[in-house]
Amino acid sequence: MHLETLAVHAGHAVDEATAAVTPPIHLSTTFSRESDGSYRAGFLYSRYTNPNRASLEQCLAELEGGVAAACFASGSAATMTLLQVVGPGHVIVPDDAYFGTIKLARDVFGPWGLELSLVDMTDPQNVARAMRADTKLVWIETPSNPLLRVVDIQAVAMSLDDLEAELWTLRKAIEKRPPPERPAAERWRSVTRFWRWLTARICRP
Numbered sequence: 001m002h003l004e005t006l007a008v009h010a011g012h013a014v015d016e017a018t019a020a021v022t023p024p025i026h027l028s029t030t031f032s033r034e035s036d037g038s039y040r041a042g043f044l045y046s047r048y049t050n051p052n053r054a055s056l057e058q059c060l061a062e063l064e065g066g067v068a069a070a071c072f073a074s075g076s077a078a079t080m081t082l083l084q085v086v087g088p089g090h091v092i093v094p095d096d097a098y099f100g101t102i103k104l105a106r107d108v109f110g111p112w113g114l115e116l117s118l119v120d121m122t123d124p125q126n127v128a129r130a131m132r133a134d135t136k137l138v139w140i141e142t143p144s145n146p147l148l149r150v151v152d153i154q155a156v157a158m159s160l161d162d163l164e165a166e167l168w169t170l171r172k173a174i175e176k177r178p179p180p181e182r183p184a185a186e187r188w189r190s191v192t193r194f195w196r197w198l199t200a201r202i203c204r205p
């Protein structure tokens with residue numbers, strides 16, 4: 001299917017209750033149980049998930065050629081979640097990464113055992129040199145915010161492959177419009193901004 005067609009159809013179908021072709025906005029916070037205590041459509045409480053968020057997540061997953069997507073209210077919430085998943089260990093982050101990302105990694109997760117190396121990723125060898133046995137994550141932002149430094153993602157990944165390290169490579173990219181690069185293992189995207197997007201990819205979990 002063409003990407004344009006997918007973009008129109010992914011994540012929603014004609015509403016069964018009303019035949020509306022555009023998904024209705026669901027305002028309910030809670031969802032009623034069946035007599036056996038289950039939830040008919042799997043929705044229980046809108047903060048966990050709700051039909052509109054599920055629709056958006058399914059749409060993004062299909063556009064990315066992935067199997068699932070998770071939407072967050074902000075990029076920082078997504079960053080926070082990812083760093084929580086990483087747990088104690090070592091991460092490599094660009095020295096000009098978004099300030100909130102460095103703050104989260106250093107000030108919030110530092111006391112929980114996360115160690116941070118800040119490197120200039122425009123030279124992939126700097127990343128390879130910063131690698132440690134306990135490195136769990138390499139976080140790339142390209143072009144970076146605010147300096148718009150460009151990182152050669154493939155070169156960084158290759159330099160790490162050379163080390164045969166077992167790690168996650170997280171790719172974040174910001175560009176003017178969102179032509180999905182497919183296929184993706186995992187990816188971060190900002191849908192709060194028209195003029196740029198964030199993506200991330202996790203390799204070799």
Ligand SMILES: Cc1ncc(COP(=O)(O)O)c(C=O)c1O
Binds near residue numbers: 100
């Ligand atoms: C590269 C990058 N990462 C993360 C964020 C944080 O996103 P949010 O403001 O949605 O928390 C920003 C915000 O500008 C950003 O530019």
